[in-house]
Amino acid sequence: MICTESEKLVIPYINNELSGRKLEEFMNHIKTCSACYEELEINFTLFAAVWELDNNPNASYDIKNMFLERLRLTEKRIKRLRKINVLSRIVKITAAAAIAFTLFAQAAAWTEDGILESGRNILFEFADMNNIEGGDKNE
Numbered sequence: 001m002i003c004t005e006s007e008k009l010v011i012p013y014i015n016n017e018l019s020g021r022k023l024e025e026f027m028n029h030i031k032t033c034s035a036c037y038e039e040l041e042i043n044f045t046l047f048a049a050v051w052e053l054d055n056n057p058n059a060s061y062d063i064k065n066m067f068l069e070r071l072r073l074t075e076k077r078i079k080r081l082r083k084i085n086v087l088s089r090i091v092k093i094t095a096a097a098a099i100a101f102t103l104f105a106q107a108a109a110w111t112e113d114g115i116l117e118s119g120r121n122i123l124f125e126f127a128d129m130n131n132i133e134g135g136d137k138n139e
């Protein structure tokens, strides 16, 4: 992510409107770009801190700490989302493997039935032919 993109996401971040990949990319940029970090901190101080102080009677007046706490919570959220992504990927792979196994087992069973069935038919045909021949001999 470049600085101009990051600048556009500062207010959406403060308003909790970022999620997923965009949030992760934004946080990665903020961590490595001091100019954008400062931009975010200034905006956070102006907007979010004023809102907190107006609406939350228990708000701490330590705005710097509020900002750091917010960053910490975002990191936590990103880590949780990453874990959920990994888990859902594992579930999908497991489900796909189970389906593949079921199809394979079913196909194997059908093939086996088919072989047994045709084997049985050959035996019956053979027995019928012998009966008819036997019958002919008895008559």
Ligand SMILES: [Zn+2]
Residues within 6 Å of the ligand: 002, 003, 004, 006, 029, 033, 034, 035, 036, 037
């Ligand atoms: Zn930047």
